Amino acid sequence: MNNFLARFGKWTYNNKFKVLLSWVVILIVFIGSLVAMGSHFNTNLKISGVPSTDVQSVLKKEFNQSVDAGTMNIVVQNKQDDSIQEQADKKRINAAVKKIKADHQDNIKTITSPYDSQTISEDKTTGIISITFKKEANNVSKSVVNDIQKITNDKVKSNNLKVAYSGNVMMDYDIGGTSEIIGILIAFVLLMVLFKSFVTAGLPIITAIVGLVSGLIVVMLGTNVFSIASVAQTLSIMISLAVGIDYALFILHRFIGELKTSRQNELHKTGKVISEDEAMAVTLSSAGSSVLFAGVTVIIALVGLSLVGIDFLTQMGIAAAVGVVFAVLSAVTLLPALISLLHKFVKPSDKAVKSTKTKKDGFMTKSIVNHPIIMVIVSVIVLGAFMIPVSHMRLGMPFDGALPKNTTQRQAYEMTADKFGDGYNATLVGVVKLDTSNSDAQNKKILTKATDHIAKMDNVKMLAPVVNKEAVAKYKSPAMQEKIKADGQKYVQAKVMDLMKSNPTAGQAEQQQAIQKATQEYQAKITQEVKKAAISDVPAQISKDKKYALIIVMPKTNTASAKTETLAQKINSYSDSLQKSDDTKITLTGTNAVNIDISEKLNNAIPMFTGIVMVLAFVLLMFMFKSFIIPLMAIIGFGLSLFASLGLTTMIMQDGLFNISEKAPILAFLPVIVIGIIFGLAMDYEVFMVSRIRETYITTGDNKLAVKAGLQESGPVIITAALIMIAVFGSFALVQDPTIKAIGISLASGILFDAFFVRLIIIPATIKIFGRANWYFPGANYYNKFKD
Numbered sequence: 091m092n093n094f095l096a097r098f099g100k101w102t103y104n105n106k107f108k109v110l111l112s113w114v115v116i117l118i119v120f121i122g123s124l125v126a127m128g129s130h131f132n133t134n135l136k137i138s139g140v141p142s143t144d145v146q147s148v149l150k151k152e153f154n155q156s157v158d159a160g161t162m163n164i165v166v167q168n169k170q171d172d173s174i175q176e177q178a179d180k181k182r183i184n185a186a187v188k189k190i191k192a193d194h195q196d197n198i199k200t201i202t203s204p205y206d207s208q209t210i211s212e213d214k215t216t217g218i219i220s221i222t223f224k225k226e227a228n229n230v231s232k233s234v235v236n237d238i239q240k241i242t243n244d245k246v247k248s249n250n251l252k253v254a255y256s257g258n259v260m261m262d263y264d265i266g267g268t269s270e271i272i273g274i275l276i277a278f279v280l281l282m283v284l285f286k287s288f289v290t291a292g293l294p295i296i297t298a299i300v301g302l303v304s305g306l307i308v309v310m311l312g313t314n315v316f317s318i319a320s321v322a323q324t325l326s327i328m329i330s331l332a333v334g335i336d337y338a339l340f341i342l343h344r345f346i347g348e349l350k351t352s353r354q355n356e357l358h359k360t361g362k363v364i365s366e367d368e369a370m371a372v373t374l375s376s377a378g379s380s381v382l383f384a385g386v387t388v389i390i391a392l393v394g395l396s397l398v399g400i401d402f403l404t405q406m407g408i409a410a411a412v413g414v415v416f417a418v419l420s421a422v423t424l425l426p427a428l429i430s431l432l433h434k435f436v437k438p439s440d441k442a443v444k445s446t447k448t449k450k451d452g453f454m455t456k457s458i459v460n461h462p463i464i465m466v467i468v469s470v471i472v473l474g475a476f477m478i479p480v481s482h483m484r485l486g487m488p489f490d491g492a493l494p495k496n497t498t499q500r501q502a503y504e505m506t507a508d509k510f511g512d513g514y515n516a517t518l519v520g521v522v523k524l525d526t527s528n529s530d531a532q533n534k535k536i537l538t539k540a541t542d543h544i545a546k547m548d549n550v551k552m553l554a555p556v557v558n559k560e561a562v563a564k565y566k567s568p569a570m571q572e573k574i575k576a577d578g579q580k581y582v583q584a585k586v587m588d589l590m591k592s593n594p595t596a597g598q599a600e601q602q603q604a605i606q607k608a609t610q611e612y613q614a615k616i617t618q619e620v621k622k623a624a625i626s627d628v629p630a631q632i633s634k635d636k637k638y639a640l641i642i643v644m645p646k647t648n649t650a651s652a653k654t655e656t657l658a659q660k661i662n663s664y665s666d667s668l669q670k671s672d673d674t675k676i677t678l679t680g681t682n683a684v685n686i687d688i689s690e691k692l693n694n695a696i697p698m699f700t701g702i703v704m705v706l707a708f709v710l711l712m713f714m715f716k717s718f719i720i721p722l723m724a725i726i727g728f729g730l731s732l733f734a735s736l737g738l739t740t741m742i743m744q745d746g747l748f749n750i751s752e753k754a755p756i757l758a759f760l761p762v763i764v765i766g767i768i769f770g771l772a773m774d775y776e777v778f779m780v781s782r783i784r785e786t787y788i789t790t791g792d793n794k795l796a797v798k799a800g801l802q803e804s805g806p807v808i809i810t811a812a813l814i815m816i817a818v819f820g821s822f823a824l825v826q827d828p829t830i831k832a833i834g835i836s837l838a839s840g841i842l843f844d845a846f847f848v849r850l851i852i853i854p855a856t857i858k859i860f861g862r863a864n865w866y867f868p869g870a871n872y873y874n875k876f877k878d
Contacts, residue, residue, distance in 0.1 A: 092375040095382075095422075099374030102426040103367040109427035113300060113420075120307040129310035131320040132228040138401055140687035145521045145677040152633035153640050157679075159199070160223030160230035162257035164242055165216065165502045166204070167509070169252055173214035179251060180205065186245035187219060190238055197234050199224045211509035218506070227258040235259050254502035256490055261320075269821040269834075270331065274299075276817035277335050284339075284810045285346070289435035293342060293428055298334030301420030305330050305413035312409075319402040322409035324822075324830050328837065329767065330413030332818040333388060333774070336811040337381045337421035340778055342436070343807045344377035345369055345429060350438035357443060366433055370426050378422050380777045383714060385418035387707060387777075388770030394703045395766050398695040400688065403759055407766060454851075455801045459794055462855035469847045469855075476734035476843070483740040485692075486755030487685045489649040491515065492828045513551050513645035516654050519680045520544075520661065522630065522639040525673040530636060536672045537630045537639055543664060544643060545629075549657045553629040554642035565620050574616060582608040641676075649682060650754055658682045688758045700765055704728075707773055715780055716867040723856045724776045727848035728769055734847075735764060735840035743832050750823060750831070757832050768840035771815065775849040778811075779804045783857060787865065797858045805850060812845030 102109055138144065149155045166183055168174050174183065187203045204210045204217025211217070221238070223230045239255060247253050274295060281291035309326050312318060348369040355361035364372070392414065395407030429436050451459070458465050490503040506514045522540070524533045545553050564570055585608035589596055596604075630639040643661070647653045658678055665676035704725050711721035739756060746753040783800035787793060819841065822834025857864050 092379055095378045096371040096375035098422075099378060099426055100367045100371040102374075102423060103370040103430045106427040106430040109423055110431070113424050113427075116304065117300070120304060120311075123311055124307050127311060127314050130228065130313045131310075131323060132313075132317050139399055140684070140691055141677050142679040142683040142687045145679050148521050148638060149519070149640075149679070152635070152638045153631065156226075158226040160225055160227040160257070160259040162221040162223070162235065162238065162255065162259050163502065163506075164219035164221070164238075164246075165254045165256070165505045166219065166246055167216040167252050167254075167505050168250055170250060171213070171215050172250070174204070174210065174217050174251070175214055182246050182248065182251065183217065183219070186242050189241050189245060190221070193241065194234060194238065197223055197225070197230070213509065216505060216509040221257070223259065227261070230259045254505055255498045256502035256506075260499050269824045270327065270818075272824065273331065273818035273821035276821070277814040280810050280813050280817070281335075281339065284343070284806065286439065287435060289432055290342065290346075293425060293432070293436070294335045294338035296428065297338045297420045297425045298331055298417065300424055301334045301417040302327060302330040302413065304420070305416035308412050308416070309409045312412075316405070317401075318405045318409060321402070321829055322406040325406050325763070325833065326409040326413040328819060328822060328834065329388070329392070329410040330417050332815045333385070333414055333771070334417035334420060335814050335818070336774065337385065337417060338425050339811050339814070340381060340807060341373055341377045341421055341425055342429070345373040346436065346438050347803075348372050350442055353438065353443045366430075370429065374422060374426065376781075377778075380781050381418060381421055383710070384770075384774035384777050385414055387710065387773040388414050388767075390706060391703050391766040391770035394699060395762065397699045397702060398692065398762055400691065400759065403762065406763065410767070451798065451802075455798060455805075458801065458851060458855050459797055459858060462858040465851050465855045466859070469851045470730065473730045473734040473843060473847055476737040477730075479737040479740040479745065480733055483736065484652065484744060484755040485685070485689050485758040485761075486650055487688070487758055488829050489515070489754070491648060491650060492751075492754035494826045497826065507648060511551055511644065511646065512648040512651075513654070516645050516647065516649040516651075516682055517554070517680060518643040518645065518658055518661065518678050518683060520641040520643060520676045520678050522641060523675045523677070524632075524637055524639060526637055527673075533632075533636070533639075533674075534628060536668075536674050537628050537632075539672075540664075540668060540674065540676065541629050541641060544641070544661060547657060547660055547664075549646050549653045551644045551646045554644060556626045556629050556631045578609070578612045578616075581612045585611075654682050655686060658686055662686075685758055692758060692762055696762055696765070699762065703766065703769055707769065711773070711776070712867075714777070715784055716869075717864055718866065719860050719864050720780055720853075720857065723853060724773065724780075727852050728772050728844065730852075731772065731840060731844035731848050732765060732768060734843040735768065735836055736761060738839040738843075739764075739832065739836040742835055743828070751828060754828060757829060760832055760836055763833060764836045764840055767837060768844060771841060772844045772849065775808050775812065775845050776853065778808060779849050779853060780857075783854065784865075793861050793864070794858065797854045800857075801850070801854055808845060808850060812841055815841040815845075 146157045149157065164186075166174060168179060172179075174180065184203055184205070187201060191198065191201050199222045201219065201221045202209075203219055207218075207220060209218040209220065219242075223234075242253055242255075278291055278295055281294060282288065285291050306323060306326060309318065309323060348364070349366065352362070352364045352369060356363040389411045392407040392411040396404040398404075490497075490499040491507070493500040493503075495501075503515055522537065524536075528536070541553055544550060565574075582605055586601060586604050589601065589604045593600070630641045632639045643657075645651075645654045645657050661676060661678055665678075669675045708721045708725060711724055712718060715721070736756075739760070741747040743751045744753060744756055779800050782804040783796045786799040787796035790796065816838045819834050819838035823831050823838070825831055825834070
């Protein structure tokens, strides 16, 4: 492989225009294809293979409720806390509903005003217009959503009424823009400090952007064939940009180093002098080989996310892996061609070439080499301190209550929580599978027992009442309407007769007053009878084939509350006992139910996923470094940095440190993402640091000198690379979406801990501690060649 890379590096350097033209053609084809085909990301985080999502097919078949269908809720509230049932407000709201229905009848399946659905708060100040679209959420045109908002704002918004919007068609993952620019600018400044050249500092940025654009377009084109979650493109951008700059940095730094050594040899006539294309050959055979290995490690870790068995995690991992593939390709092909094109600017400074001073050991190098045990202990203590918050980390799924306060979804969430109760946004949907061998009466009895039991559970506010459609249809029938009319006439006549009996001299005005009063009494009586009959005595909707029933449980607490999760677990536990006693099973779905199932699936999958990735990486590192101890220390160090990263993320996102989050639970899928990505990236720095140490040890047999050489040669570039990673990932903390913010913070903190405490301190310190034992490996002829 090294010989091939050396030949390829020399060829690329000497055929720069062919390489550059190839990349131009690739970009033109990719961009043209994207313009022609477009992209169709899925805004829903779809999950399959868990009870709460598998049961959704029953919802669609038996109750005509599609969880994938686009939904939109328009929350309307009177600012003066007056009733929205006043004529003026009612007129505005109904006019908006009528206009929306007329303008978008091809897109909307159902739209109900708060007056028809009775979704009006107890204090009558707030109502909800509910819209269900014909298409799935990700296929509902943004222009349709925007036009509905425009209509509502024009018709409803006033000095008295305020409006906010929620629903799955409002979800829109922010892929950044500003955050990427900030990250790139910081990276450029760091590269300027390292290389002290404007052109040289720009090369890693250019190659990373080309790799990023190419990989992202491939992912976007893939949405025409596969279902890919929106958040996957953000993760792809994060990873591709960060590793693209880092990989180019490692190659560029090694190339300039080779030129520096060659020119020093020429100047002092002390060694071999090589040409620039030969320097590129040496660079790709060494640094290029490390980049390929590091890239493959990251790709393996990302693709390994598919082992968890959760759809959107697989999509995120593969999308990010595609980004890494193009980052590596750009670094090993485009960068050498650009270096060749701009070779006059890409070179060591004359001062560096002419310098004969021996590089002095810095404070950290001296400390690691002379006091390795103390440095390891101090690093472990620091990392251990950041691990402590993991003990109270809570996992949860994204919800509107965690969004920034200036978003309309957050405002809608708070308005409904305030007026309808905290649990309005955290309803649990229960699909009840009935025993079809029972009679209807027996199943009704079981449903009554089950719903009564659930209604009495702690933290249950209510079970949503169910409309008795048969009773409503009966009252709406012509025959019943005629009967009501006839009975009404009899009732009014009877009241008038009673008046005349008690007061035979009653005049026309008194009789009209009695008629009016009796009519109002009868109407109120009928309304009460209809309301009573319209509500089923059991709060459960039964399917047409009588095989299933549907219940909706409203908790007292919100989505993020541990009490809501506990309630869902209690219902699941009750379902198990109900199945044993009455062969009737309740399967929960909804945000909290899905969260519980995901957490359980992740908890079961994480050990296997982590084990497979670590074993594979151990084997790769073992054969690369011909060592058992170094791969073991690499994996132990990763564990320390992983938990420290999750601890700091918990402090920031859940506990509210720095006040940049809404103190929401940690994303349920965040730990597995961090495990996959940080492990892959950590191995990058492991490869670049240990490769340099091993090269020196094989040459000299001096373990202490090898550790020094690794820290002095690889240390500065690893520090720069890590700071670039932290800048790119950390810049995503500026994004409003809490999902992206959490991913950015956790990855930035993971790189911080792993690079600066593990790869730059613990790894070289343990290599110093274990000495010659580091390099024991069957067939390693240099193990016995050297002594401690």
